[in-house]
Amino acid sequence: MMELGLLVSAPGKVILHGEHAVVHGKAALAVALGLRTFLRLRPGDGERLRVHLPGVSVRREWGLAELSALRGRVTADFDESKSPSVEQLDVLKEFAGIAADASAPDSLAVLAFLYMCLAISAKYGDVPSVDITVWSELPTGAGLGSSAAYAVCLAAALLYACRAISCPLKDGEATARWTEDEMTLINSWAFQGERVIHGNPSGVDNAVGTWGGALRYQSGKITSLKRVPTLRILLTNTKVPRSTKVLVAGVKEKILKFPSIMNPVLDSIDAISQECQSVLEAMPTNPSPEYYPVLEELFDINQHHLNVIGVGHPSLDRLCRVTASHGLHSKLTGAGGGGCGITLLPPDATPLAVEAAKRDLCACGFECWETDIGAPGVTLHSASSLNAEVLHALSES
Ligand SMILES: Nc1ncnc2c1ncn2[C@@H]1O[C@H](COP(=O)(O)OP(=O)(O)O)[C@@H](O)[C@H]1O
Ligand SMILES: C[C@@](O)(CCOP(=O)(O)O)CC(=O)O
Ligand SMILES: [Mg+2]
Structure with missing residues (x-):
């Protein structure tokens, strides 16, 4: 039995450009968010x-003997280099009482947990007797990489x-990070968790969750x-629920149906x-x-492309229209x-325009906030380094 507990966190992410295209081998630019998922292991x-x-x-428990x-x-x-197979996931679903076609958040979370727990313990040691609590500041299923932050933790x-x-x-330290080799291992297992939740992930989200900062990801x-500058970005959650797995599968279908139409769009996103x-x-x-007009135009072009590949939504169109009416691009x-959508806030955007945009977005029923980007990746914490809200959420059992 282990003697020590562990408090760990991983950030969510924002993709500046390249979502979906990155699943098909194109580049993506992504940055870690100042909103994190926390895990307590006891x-x-x-x-x-x-x-x-x-x-x-979700609150579940299993005997170690039945898990073995x-x-x-x-x-x-x-x-471990391959996707979890359909047969393996079927066995886990039957064990956990999850319907074969289930895609609800709780079902996917339990399935990813079971798969990672069994596969990791098969490779490195016994199934351990531990109590695990995971709590997040990130909205779930909103495009901010909550699945990857969960899988990384x-x-x-x-x-x-x-x-x-x-x-x-070490004793007395507030936070610590793992070595590069350990982070590479964490990232590769988090990718397996993402595979259970997403079906066919690119790996960009778990890479940002592990390494943090800002990165380019391709294959x-x-x-x-x-040298990424301090960009100000407004995040808006339309609160319209959706599943990454379903959307990624839809794009693949469209590419297979219209390859000569869709592939140039993916190439164009790559160029963006x-x-x-x-x-x-x-x-x-x-x-x-002076740099911002180009970044703004790239946002506009990519948003059109994302609509073409079938991942837009009326709520996102509305978000873009509202911010455009205040001279902002999303x-x-x-x-x-x-x-979620992101809106670039250039240095010459007046506080009045930003506040007016936020007010109009909130009037649509959306939630919006400014947040830091370039946050650190997976991190270990001492209990005293966590704020009261996080500690409270993790200690409820
Ligand atoms: N804090 C969490 N606890 C448990 N499961 C989580 C948590 N956050 C995310 N998940 C899992 O990730 C899924 C959401 O992933 P996804 O559809 O990729 O959206 P996103 O990654 O954009 O938030 C949820 O349905 C759930 O299974
Ligand atoms: C659409 C995609 O590019 C990003 C998905 O991000 P999220 O799960 O919506 O936060 C998929 C992927 O890269 O695996
Ligand atoms: Mg996800």
């Missing part, structure tokens, strides 16, 4: 594993519980963007990411307004189909 009673996920109303028996069935032909905690990674937090290659990266790299840390972020 030693269990020695016989059971308990999981509490208040964000998706299940592990043999799921991991028999297990290959789970990967870190389960790898630690199976003694595959260390606990670098598994992660390039950290070191490239252009945006060049502009960002040319901008000084505190840029003057696009959806993440999977689209509802969820």
Whole structure:
């Protein structure tokens, strides 16, 4: 049994450009958000594993003996470089009482948890007796990478519980990060969790959740963007629910149906990411307004492309119209189909215009807030470094 508990967090993300195209091998530019998912791991009673996920109303527990028996069935032909197979997920669904076609948040969360727990323990050690609570500041299913932040926290905690990674937090320290090698391992297991939740993820979200900051991601290659200027971004949640898995599958269908029409659109999105990266790299840390018109035009063009590939939504059209009426430019972020949009706030946008835009967005029933970008990736915390709200949410059992 483990002696120590663990408090870990991972950030959500905003995709500036390249969502969906990145699933098909194109580049994406993404930044970590100042909104995080937190996980608390505590030693269990020695016989059971308990999981509490208040964000998706899940409270489940299983005996270690039944999990060990299940592990043999799921991991028999297990290959960590491949997607979890339909057969493996069917066994887990039957075990957890989840319907074959279930796509509800609680079902996907439990399935990802079980898969990661069994696969990680099959590779590194016994199924541990632990109590796990996960709580998030991120809205779930809104395009801000809550699934990846969840998977990154789970990967870190389960790898630690199976003694595959260390606990670098020393007595008296507020926070600590893992080594590059340990983070690479966390990222690769978080990707498996994303595969359970998304079906066919690109890996960009778990990369941002693990490494944090700002990065370019293409076909598994992660390039950290070191000189990204301090961009001000307004985030707006239309609150229209949607599922990344369904939207990603819809885009694939459209590409298969109209390849000669859709592939050039994906190429164009790729070129937008490239252009945006060049502009960002040319901008000084505190840029003057002259750079912004290009970034704004790129937002507009990409938003049209995302509509063409079928991931727009009337609520997002409305968001773009409202901000445009105040001279501001927006696009959806993440999977689209509802969820969140981002609006660029150039330095010459007057506080009056920004406040008026926020007021009009709220009048549509949307929620909006400004937030920091470029936050750190997966992090270990001491209890005293967490604020009271987070501690309270994690300690409710
Ligand atoms: N805090 C959380 N606790 C448990 N599961 C979560 C949590 N956050 C996200 N998830 C899982 O991730 C899914 C949402 O993922 P997705 O559709 O990709 O949207 P997004 O990643 O944009 O928030 C939820 O349905 C749920 O299964
Ligand atoms: C649409 C996509 O590019 C991003 C999805 O982000 P989110 O789950 O909506 O936060 C999918 C992916 O990259 O795996
Ligand atoms: Mg997601």
